[in-house]
Amino acid sequence: MEFKFEIEGGNFSKAGSASSEVKKILKQLNVNPKIIKRTVVSLYEAEVNVVAHAFEGNMNVDIDTDKIVVKIEDRGPGIPDIDQAMQEGYSTATPQVREMGFGAGMGLPNIKRNSDKMNITSKVDVGTELEIINYFG
Amino acid sequence: MVKVVDVVDKLNARVICGSGDMNQEIQFGFASDLMSDVLTIDTENLLLITGLNNLQTIRTSEMSDISFILFVRDKKATVEMKELACENEITLIECSHSMFRACSILNEIGLQPVY
Ligand SMILES: Nc1ncnc2c1ncn2[C@@H]1O[C@H](COP(=O)(O)OP(=O)(O)OP(=O)(O)O)[C@@H](O)[C@H]1O
């Protein structure tokens, strides 16, 4: 099954709606609740990153019998140093983003913890692509 | 374990949305205004104690399977927040205490810290 959701940069009132849809689908498929939580926390962190740091993006979801593969691509400033961005506490979030309850520099490390596979590539001034894979078994 | 009814009673709080089952028991509490931190918690049966009243508080709880949120410092949930909470069967409670006071009272009546 494939699904595609749009993500709007800067729109915090909509942030999380794509991840929420994925959660509903996984629940309907009776996926183990612990794996659902790991997956949707990862997706939500990624979705909020697009909202907080990029201009626009989309979430492409591919659900198989044994796994979920999600690609989150955005058009935005990109990440100049991915190793640095992956460190806990590193954040370039604006004061507005912090006011919304984000910007602690915990998101990318938390995605790493909550996913079985995580691949991130980025081009400065072009955008970022993040792939998250979780197995159901 | 702490019952919802005891939380409401001891904090002079009000339930503004939820299943109405006041006898539900909650084991753990986690207090933060930072959703980034909340998202790193993987404890079940948790009350989120927060002063952050925006839609992302509810979204974060939805993703983290948190079923109880206590707003402190007289922060009021908006209509959109209530709607989203109801949709996800999340109980919302409001009180006017500071975060520190609310936490110390809840700890006293048996709500446990996550770490
Ligand atoms: N999609 C993205 N586009 C551009 N930069 C990004 C993107 N995602 C992450 N970053 C960069 O990597 C940093 C770290 O991201 P991470 O998600 O770990 O923390 P954060 O978003 O700043 O805060 P938190 O996730 O704790 O709310 C960000 O501050 C930002 O500089």
Ligand SMILES: [Mg+2]
């Ligand atoms: Mg982030």
